[in-house]
Amino acid sequence: MSEHVHVDPSNKKIALIIAVLALFLAISETLSKAYQTEVITKQVEASNLWAFFQAKSIRKTGTELALQSAQISPHAEEPKTAEQIKKWGAAVKRYDSEPETGEGRKELAERAKKAQALGELANHKYHNLEISSGMLQVAIVLASSAIITNVMLLAWLAGGLGIVAVGFGMFAMFGAAALF
Numbered sequence: 001m002s003e004h005v006h007v008d009p010s011n012k013k014i015a016l017i018i019a020v021l022a023l024f025l026a027i028s029e030t031l032s033k034a035y036q037t038e039v040i041t042k043q044v045e046a047s048n049l050w051a052f053f054q055a056k057s058i059r060k061t062g063t064e065l066a067l068q069s070a071q072i073s074p075h076a077e078e079p080k081t082a083e084q085i086k087k088w089g090a091a092v093k094r095y096d097s098e099p100e101t102g103e104g105r106k107e108l109a110e111r112a113k114k115a116q117a118l119g120e121l122a123n124h125k126y127h128n129l130e131i132s133s134g135m136l137q138v139a140i141v142l143a144s145s146a147i148i149t150n151v152m153l154l155a156w157l158a159g160g161l162g163i164v165a166v167g168f169g170m171f172a173m174f175g176a177a178a179l180f
Contacts (some may be wrong), residue, residue, distance in 0.1 A: 016144045032133060035123075042115045042122060060092055131172075139161040142161065
């Protein structure tokens with residue numbers, strides 16, 4: 001014998017809501033992890049650039065000391081020493097700013113600050129998408145509860161929360177950039 005099971009049509013609608021919420025949750029989680037990876041990447045990049053900046057600063061300081069020592073040397077006027085003084089002077093300037101390679105202290109500091117700013121932006125996006133994901137998870141629980149309890153208010157709350165969560169996720173991806 002086959003039994004005929006009656007399925008409440010509203011349950012199909014709620015199941016569809018759950019499926020859509022789960023889709024947006026998967027998208028939100030995937031983007032969130034991508035931004036989390038971007039945060040780490042930019043932090044490493046900024047750290048590397050600041051380390052390179054420090055190395056250039058040490059080289060510049062060492063070269064400046066050698067330059068000053070040579071300048072006060074009794075042999076400062078000799079052609080070989082004068083030539084070395086000129087080379088060290090050029091090196092000091094190059095360590096400070098080297099626009100053609102982007103590896104002077106000034107350029108390295110700018111690149112490091114830019115990497116830090118991009119990392120901060122990705123961090124804001126990551127956190128906002130995590131909030132969106134949390135709201136979507138709660139919406140799925142509410143919708144599931146609506147099926148079990150037949151309380152349609154829970155389904156409406158789930159749909160409303162889902163819309164807010166998707167809006168929050170959209171803001172995280174597109175609107176957060178406008179704040180920085």
